Structures are given as C-alpha cells and as structure tokens.
Amino acid sequence: SKRMLLVGNAGMGKSCISKEFLRTWAEGKNDHYRCIIYLTFQELNLIEQEISVKELLEEKCEFLFSVLTLENPDDLLIILDGLDEFKYDLNFDNQSSRNDVDTPFPISVLISKLITKDLLPAINVMVTTRWNFVSNLEKYFTFVCVIKGFDDQQIKQYFDHFCEDQSESIYDFIKKNNLSDFASVPLYSFMLRQIIKNHVTSKKALKNLKTSSRFMIQFLKSCLGNNVKDRRRFHIKEPATEKNMEDSVRQLGEISYKNLLSGQLTVNANDLKKHGLSEKDLTKKFSCFFHKKHPDGKHFEYRHTMIKEMFAAFYCAHVVRDDELKECLDAWVRGIIPPSAKSKLLSDVTADHKLLLENFTRLFMGFLSIGNSSSLHDDRGTLKGPIKKNLIEWFQDWLQEDLSSDDFLNLLHYVFELQDSDVAQSVSVYIKNIILFNKPLGAIDVQALCFSLKENKLEKLNLTLCELGDKGMEQLRDIITNSITRNLLRWCLLVGFFCIKLSSAFKPRSLCTSVEIRLSSNKLSEKGGATLSEILQDPKCAIEKLIIGTNHLGPVGAKHLWKALEKNSILKTLHVYDNDIEDEGTATMVE
Known part of the structure; x- marks a missing residue:
C-alpha cells in the first residue's frame, strides 16, 4: 500500500487530476484500482462530531463500507482532495490505543491516522495540497508527485481543444506577449480563454498580464463587463451599471474575507441578504465565479479557492487605510497580532491563519494599486506615496528576521505582484543571501525572482534541488551573473x-x-x-x-x-x- 502526496501551486489542476482518476475508474478504464473513493476537505470541514471510518464511508454512500472487505486491499484508493482547505489542524500526536474502523475520532485525528497508516494501513491513500502545506508531511508519504503545469506543446493542445477556431491566434498572442509562464498554469489558461472570448478587455490590458493579480482582475473585469454588455444588448432595464457591479464585488469580497478566515468554503444565502445581495445576483451576474446552489439549498460554492481569495483580496485592498497597512501585513504574513489592532480587518485573524493567507496576500499586494483607483475598470492604478513608503519599511523590517525558504519566496512574490520598480529596488538592497534549497520553483516563481532581484548583487545563491530546467536557468542568467561568490545549482533537473x-x-x-x-x-x-x-x-x-x-x-x-x-x-x-x-x-x- 502507498501514501501518495500530489502537490502543486494554486490553479495547477490537482482537483482535475483527482476527478480524472475517478472518472476513468467509473468508466471502467482504470486497471490499477477496483474502487476509488473521492473525498474533498470541503466535505470533511462540515463534520463537527467525532466519526469512525465506517461512518465516514457510509455517509458518502450507504453500502460503501463493504469495499474495505476486498480480498486485496491494494485495489482500493481513497483520494483526499485539498488539504490546504482543511479548517482543522492535523493531529499526529493522538496516542489512542484503538485504531480500528469502528472507533470514532475527531475528523482531524481520523485524517491524520489515515495519513500515518494507523488507520487502514493496507489501502492506498492520495492527498492533494498546495506547496506551502507540505512542510513536515513528506515523511509520511511513499512518494511526492509535483504538478509542474503545461509545457508549450500542451498549452497549444489546450487551446486547440477548447478554442479550435481561435487557437492559432491565441497561441501566437501568448508567445508574442511572453505569457507562456502564466498559460502553463491550467487555471490561467482557462481564464485567458474566457477573457479573449468575452471581447471586453482592452488590448493594452491584455498585454499587461504580468502577475497573478493582474490575471485575476482582468478575468473579473471581463466576466462582469460581458454581463453588462449582454444585459444592454437584451434591453434589460434593471440596474446593471458598472458602479452597481463594483459595489456587489466589494460586498462579495467582505463575505469572502470572512469565509477565508473562518474556513467556510461556500457563500450562505443569509450572508448575501445581510450584505444587500440576493441569490439572483449570484446566479445571474456572478455565475462565472460560483457553482449553482448547493444541494442543501442555502449555499453557493466558489468555482475555485482562488476565486474566494480574489474577492477577499480586492475587498481588503479597497478598505485598508494607509496607517493600517503594516499591522495587517504583520498579522497576515508574519502571524504577529497587535494587542489592540487599528484595523477592523484583523478582528478575527489569529497567528494560525498565516499559511491560509499566503496566496490571498499575494493578490492583495497586486490589488493595492487598483484599490486606489476610482473604478474597477480603470487600468491606470498606481501605488500612492504613503502606501509605497509603508510597504518598503515593512519589507525592510521583515528582512531583519531569519526567513525560511517559504517566507523568502513569498516575499519575492509580494514584490513581484506590486510591479513597482521603486519598491523592488529599495527592498533588494537588503537581500544578500538567498537559500531556496529543496524548493521546486515553477515558471512564475522564477519570474518573481527575476523581477525582484534584477538590480541585486547577491553574495550567496543556493538553488539546490529547485527543479529549474533549461528555461528557468536561462531566465536566471543575470541573477547568477551578478552573484559575487558562490552559486549552488545542484539537482536542478535540467532536462536534455x-x-x-x-x-x-x-x-x-x-x-x-x-x-x-x-x-x-x-x-x-x-x-x-x-x-x-x-x-x-x-x-x-x-x-x-x-x-x-x-x-x-x-x-x-x-x-x-x-x-x-x-x-x-x-x-x-x-x-x-x-x-x-x-x-x-x-x-x-x-x-
């Protein structure tokens, strides 16, 4: 039996791969397993009482528990999808003497015991998660699989499949505007397809898709703009102006921020009502971002966790005050909670939220300039002087700490998302050593390194086990050239x-x-x-x-x-x- 960990950055397709396993098995095309059970951590979050393995499986399907009696347990695979969305901490310290399928445990303990093989040791278990949740977990898994995203050929195949008529022009646009790194992320390829399909986004904005936050905001603008365009075309008289849309986005953002902190993965109809929104708003105006009503009739599901993070980050960037910025970043990024916070954004934040808020904070950084704009549809947003000053001081203060490789990579991403050369230059002079040992770097990670350190002269650069590949090495040429002492580039998986x-x-x-x-x-x-x-x-x-x-x-x-x-x-x-x-x-x- 195996314990497998499937790891990838946000939007890489971890859930899609998991569901493809399930689909091929259901169609009788999977020769490896006689039964595959698919559970999401969204489902597991709803379990508040202690539960046994038997009860968990029977809750999924009345007769499902019988699969545990298979003659060969190795024929069974349980997929646990989205560990990064689990609102409970894993508990590997539970010393319960009973580890049978009938004993009830808190759901966090039960999942921990499945991972460590204390429960169901003879079956196969696959867990999916983002990179920032892997620390201290690898020792429990037989092997770790990393999703690296599409290569150029696969990007072309994707658009050939979904945009047959426009495939060549889209692919040419991607190559001409150096968007291959972002198109390598399946979620961004999907968004790019929608952006181009909607014919709303300006050509200038399309060429400015340099960061994750800019991709997300253009996707948001494109979908909302297309909705307004359709309503005008069909002479719908109810208010559907850009102003009303922007108000709705901020209201959804406030709900999403609260959901992000609480671990709630759906939007509740009652919360919509409290914020002046209706179920009709979500089904008519925001259908690109939410699934249809949840089976219980009271909830709407985000189409992707990044959608929730996007709305939350947009809201926070709009409401945060200049004098609140540093304390908010301290809380979200460093886990430092002030005893008497100025900002209402921190009322429910704890030090435990740090891991959950990494991608949210990246998007927040990118949205800061947009938050200063008078309109969501204004592409000319820039950082105000006071915000820029506070950001530089905050980065410099953070760099006084002994940062882990995860923190360092996040710092570089934050600078990258800001796309402000003054901030990048002011911060980079404080960076002398970069240790990213055993930290696989994707294409966008490499872009963040290049932008944030382009003026820097490093004293030490350790990229051991970073899986750069030929392309990553080519992109980092200038940084390596500028390093004045030792470069460690071992095991970078330079294919070919x-x-x-x-x-x-x-x-x-x-x-x-x-x-x-x-x-x-x-x-x-x-x-x-x-x-x-x-x-x-x-x-x-x-x-x-x-x-x-x-x-x-x-x-x-x-x-x-x-x-x-x-x-x-x-x-x-x-x-x-x-x-x-x-x-x-x-x-x-x-x-």
Whole structure:
C-alpha cells in the first residue's frame, strides 16, 4: 500500500487530476484500482462530531463500507482532495490505543491516522495540497508527485481543444506577449480563454498580464463587463451599471474575507441578504465565479479557492487605510497580532491563519494599486506615496528576521505582484543571501525572482534541488551573473541538453573566493559535456570544484571534458561518478 502526496501551486489542476482518476475508474478504464473513493476537505470541514471510518464511508454512500472487505486491499484508493482547505489542524500526536474502523475520532485525528497508516494501513491513500502545506508531511508519504503545469506543446493542445477556431491566434498572442509562464498554469489558461472570448478587455490590458493579480482582475473585469454588455444588448432595464457591479464585488469580497478566515468554503444565502445581495445576483451576474446552489439549498460554492481569495483580496485592498497597512501585513504574513489592532480587518485573524493567507496576500499586494483607483475598470492604478513608503519599511523590517525558504519566496512574490520598480529596488538592497534549497520553483516563481532581484548583487545563491530546467536557468542568467561568490545549482533537473552558456555567469577569479558548481542528477548528455568543456576552457572561468555525477555524459562527453582539462589550470576537483562513461571514457580521463 502507498501514501501518495500530489502537490502543486494554486490553479495547477490537482482537483482535475483527482476527478480524472475517478472518472476513468467509473468508466471502467482504470486497471490499477477496483474502487476509488473521492473525498474533498470541503466535505470533511462540515463534520463537527467525532466519526469512525465506517461512518465516514457510509455517509458518502450507504453500502460503501463493504469495499474495505476486498480480498486485496491494494485495489482500493481513497483520494483526499485539498488539504490546504482543511479548517482543522492535523493531529499526529493522538496516542489512542484503538485504531480500528469502528472507533470514532475527531475528523482531524481520523485524517491524520489515515495519513500515518494507523488507520487502514493496507489501502492506498492520495492527498492533494498546495506547496506551502507540505512542510513536515513528506515523511509520511511513499512518494511526492509535483504538478509542474503545461509545457508549450500542451498549452497549444489546450487551446486547440477548447478554442479550435481561435487557437492559432491565441497561441501566437501568448508567445508574442511572453505569457507562456502564466498559460502553463491550467487555471490561467482557462481564464485567458474566457477573457479573449468575452471581447471586453482592452488590448493594452491584455498585454499587461504580468502577475497573478493582474490575471485575476482582468478575468473579473471581463466576466462582469460581458454581463453588462449582454444585459444592454437584451434591453434589460434593471440596474446593471458598472458602479452597481463594483459595489456587489466589494460586498462579495467582505463575505469572502470572512469565509477565508473562518474556513467556510461556500457563500450562505443569509450572508448575501445581510450584505444587500440576493441569490439572483449570484446566479445571474456572478455565475462565472460560483457553482449553482448547493444541494442543501442555502449555499453557493466558489468555482475555485482562488476565486474566494480574489474577492477577499480586492475587498481588503479597497478598505485598508494607509496607517493600517503594516499591522495587517504583520498579522497576515508574519502571524504577529497587535494587542489592540487599528484595523477592523484583523478582528478575527489569529497567528494560525498565516499559511491560509499566503496566496490571498499575494493578490492583495497586486490589488493595492487598483484599490486606489476610482473604478474597477480603470487600468491606470498606481501605488500612492504613503502606501509605497509603508510597504518598503515593512519589507525592510521583515528582512531583519531569519526567513525560511517559504517566507523568502513569498516575499519575492509580494514584490513581484506590486510591479513597482521603486519598491523592488529599495527592498533588494537588503537581500544578500538567498537559500531556496529543496524548493521546486515553477515558471512564475522564477519570474518573481527575476523581477525582484534584477538590480541585486547577491553574495550567496543556493538553488539546490529547485527543479529549474533549461528555461528557468536561462531566465536566471543575470541573477547568477551578478552573484559575487558562490552559486549552488545542484539537482536542478535540467532536462536534455544543458544549453546555457554558463561561462557568462562566472566573474573573473579575483572577484570570487572559491567557486563550486554542482550539477548532479540533471540528465546532462554528451552535448552537456561539450558545453561544460567550453565553459572550463574560458579564461574567465573560476570553477575550482565541479560535481556532475549521475548524468548521461557517456564516453563522448568524457572526451569533451578531457579536452578542457588540457587547458584549464584552475579546476582542482572533478566528480563524474555514475555517468556511463564506460571503459573508453575512463581511459580518456585517466590519460
């Protein structure tokens, strides 16, 4: 039996993959499992009383518990989708002596016991979550699968499938405007399709889709603008002006912010009424953002967690005062709750909300300039002077802490979402070391690094186990070049030919203390060996230690390296273990 963890950033398609597992099984096309049970943490959040495994399964389906009697338990897979949406903390410290299917537990304990194999150890369990919830969990799982998003070919296939008539023009637009990194996220590809389909967003705004927040706000504007356009076309007389829409967005934002803090995953009809909204508003004006009424008749479901975060962030960016900004960010990001907060936004915030609010805070940063605009449809929003000053001071204060890799990456994303060169420059001078060890970086993460640090001269850059790939390395060329001491690039999963001319990344030796380059486990081929040979022969090369074990250099790659060693007098240590260089390559190196 296996415990599997499926990890991906927001919008990567974790739920879609889970449901595809379920669909193929239901259609009899899944040969691996005789039964798949799909449970969302949204469902599990509704369980407030203690419950046993037997009761949980029977609540899902009256006869479902019988699957636990399968002759081969390995034929059963339970999918637990959306751990990042779970409103309870996992509890791995429960020492209950009973771990049978009939014993009731608090739902947080039951899920924890399923993960640790204290319950149902013989069956398979797959859990999906965002990256920021993985810490301290990996040890309980047989393996961790990372969703990296679409490559260029898959982006084209997506639009070929859904926009057959416009596919070529959309794909050309994506390439021309450097939107491939965002289109690699399935949710953003869906949004881009809707934005273009609605014909509401201006060409200038389309070309300005540089951040997650700008993608989200253009999706919001596009859907609302299309709704207004349709109503005017059909001569609907009820008020449907942009002003009314914006008021409704803010009211939904207030509800969504409260839901975000409380862990509530649906919008309640009673809350709508309290805020001057109706069920009709959601079904007619906001159908792009909410599913139809929940089976209980009183709730509407967000189509995606990011929709809730978007509305909440837009509301907070609109109502936060300049003098409240720093205390709000301290609470949301650092878990520092002031004893007597100025802002009403913090009345229900606790230190435990920190993980839940990471993506919300990224969107909030991007919406700050829009919050200053007089209209939602104004694309000219900029940061006001007082807000900019407060942000710079807050970032500088946060950088006094010893930040974890997760916090550091979030900081870079916050600067990136602001898209303000003054803030980026003022903050980057305080950043000397970046340690992102074992932190897989997606395409948008790399963009955040590039924007936030483009003027920076780092003293230490550790990108070990970051899964950059060729494209990520190319994007980070300037940052690596500007680093004045050591770059650790081991295990970056550079698939195929290591095409970057890394010689441009190395300063003359007089500027470096000791340069050590680690490129183990990167699938480097003989072409990679040729490129490394060119680098080592460059007079400016200051590499003293090169570790390129566990690659695919082969005997030809070894010959390329031998040619370099004839001319290089700086390199002192070379590791080429596990490279299939065979007897021929070994003889060449020995010679």
